[in-house]
Amino acid sequence: MNVVVEAEEQDWAALVRRVDRDKDKAAFAALFRHFAPRVKAFLMKSGAGEALAEECTQEVMATLWQKAHMFDPSRASVSTWIYTIARNRKIDALRRQRRPEPEDLPWGPEAEPDQAEVMTLQQESEKLAKAMKKLPEKQRKLIEKAYFGDLSHSEIAAETGLPLGTIKSRIRLALERLRHAMG
Amino acid sequence: MTGMTNEIKHHLTDALLMGYASGNLPEAFDLVVATHISLCDECRARLGSFEAVGGALIDEAADAVDVNDDALESTLRLIEGAPKDPIRIRDTAPEAETVFPEPLRDYVGGDLDAVRWRSIAGGVKQAVLPTSRDATVRLLAIPGGAAMPDHGHHGTELTLVLKGAFRDDDGLFARGDVEVANEDLHHTPIAEPGEVCICLAATDAPLRFKGILPRIAQRFIGI
Structure with missing residues (x-):
């Protein structure tokens, strides 16, 4: 792998893989230092x-430790994956309701994520983060309120002003490949 | 495994996907969304993009909150004390296709044959599934050629087809298709002739059935 400059997200994915394969506590500690304070902020804002x-x-x-084997870097960045875990915990702990989850796509031995796809998805995630920083303040606040706050579902307009089409297409491709690998 | 449906024509709205991604939907809607996504990779990918927005928000360092000094150690103790993540054994062999995707089977306690139906009217049967009270979700079985009980809408109503098909002003809805209706839509779905149409329907307001008889029935069956 020869990407150095934009390697940050890529590094998180590699750390998760070390947690999964080697039960590597140093890798876990690095993930913890970065993500735990962010998860805590999210939960407090919620x-x-x-x-x-x-x-x-x-x-x-x-x-994160227990489900490291479920992480698929061709379909989500580590921040996105951790976000979904934190969101589910939020629903459990704050809203006290069950959380129906979509059926998992089963992993076959052939379904090892494709490195080029992993790279593209991680780059798309970084682009999305940059696009979010550039949003007008009002727009940004609205998105934050929808995700971290207490907008009811009927108030959510879903007009984010963000270029979500590309990231969607990348995930779609990864899903297709996975389906194909499963035969 | 439930098997994917490639011919899905009626999808979830962005607002519903974002609501699911942000964890703001009533449980009944979450169930319909999770069941549709189990059948629809297009919406699974769209959901992934909305979850990526959440990931980007969480990644911003500006307002991170310090965790306790011993947080890492307590978390490691938590990990050591926890039972190993059990290898999930699927409840059906891959070749045995089920009618209900996994999230729905979890609520029903099995597949279609495990549903405890109650007759309502005109040969239509229903089974209300237990969820939080901010919205309700039920399975409906409508005989081929029969109409769904006529009703107007308050709020939002989602109808996901699992078996058979129905037709209304918005066209034909077959397995995997989901209709998203609100106050403006006044429709009368009619099951296609032939096999029974099984739907998963959620609403965040009590259905308002027209006519005195259904209204009385409504009081007894808790629609």
């Missing part, structure tokens, strides 16, 4: 008190 947010953050990070 309405959790400090103590509950701390407890849930530790549970979210423990889930």
Whole structure:
């Protein structure tokens, strides 16, 4: 792999793989240092008190360890994957309701993620993050409110102003390849 | 495994996918969304893009909150104390196609043959599934050629076809297709002739059935 400059996201994915394959505590500690404070901030903004947010953050990070084998870097960045774990914990702990999840795509031995796809997806995720930084303040606040706040579903307009089409197409391709590998 | 449907023509709206991605939907809607996505890679990918927005938001360092000094150690203890993530054994062999995708089977306690139906009217049967009370979700079985009970809408109503098909002003809805209706839509779905049409329907407001008899029935069956 010869990408150096934009390697940050790529590194997170490699760390998750080390956690999965080698039960590598140093890799886990690095992920923890970066993501735990972010997860905690997310949970507090979503309405959790400090103590509950701390407890849930530790549970979210423990889930990362336990489910590291489920992470597919051709379909999500590490931040996105951790976001979904934190979101599910939020629904559990704050809203106290069950969380129906889509049926998983089973992993076959052939379904090892394609490195080129992994790279593209991670780059698309970085582009998305940059696009979000450039959004007008008002637009950005609205998105934050939808994701971190208390907008009810009927208030969500879903007009993000973000170029989500490309990232969607990348994920779509990864899914197609996975389906194909499963025969 | 449920098997994918490539011919899906009626998809979820962006608002619903974003609502699911942000964790703001009532549980009943989450169930319809998760069931549709199990059948539809297009919406699975669209959901992935909305979840990526959440990932980008969480990744921004500006307002991170310090965790306790011993947080890493307690988390490692949590990991050591936890039972190993069990290898999930699928409840059906891959070749045995099920009618209900996994999230729905979890709520029903099995596949189509495990549903505990109750007759409502005109040969239509329903089974209400237990969810949080901010919205309701039910399975409906409509005999071929029969109409769904006529109703107007308050709020949002989602109808996902799992077996058979129905038709209304918006066209034909077959397995995997989902109709998203709101106050403006007043429709009368009619099951296509032939096999029974099985739908998963969620609403965040009580259905308002027209006519006195259904209204009385409504009181007893809790629609």
